Amino acid sequence: MGRLRIQVSGCLRTLQGAQDLAAIRTYLATLARHDQPLLAVHVQAMRGSPWTPATARSHRPRRPAIKHAFLR
Numbered sequence: 176m177g178r179l180r181i182q183v184s185g186c187l188r189t190l191q192g193a194q195d196l197a198a199i200r201t202y203l204a205t206l207a208r209h210d211q212p213l214l215a216v217h218v219q220a221m222r223g224s225p226w227t228p229a230t231a232r233s234h235r236p237r238r239p240a241i242k243h244a245f246l247r
Contacts, residue, residue: 206213209228216226
């Protein structure tokens, strides 16, 4: 992330610039965590169709219902 900071260091002078940088870094970290191609997905986001991860619920297997004797 050092190179990114060098290129946009001037925008850290304002609160909005710092928030924008944090949003970009968070997005890139999420892409890396999900094994997505960083440059290709970033270009796709700049074109107006950003990649979004699936929700956590869709990845978790459903637990079987617990049947207790007192529920019968």
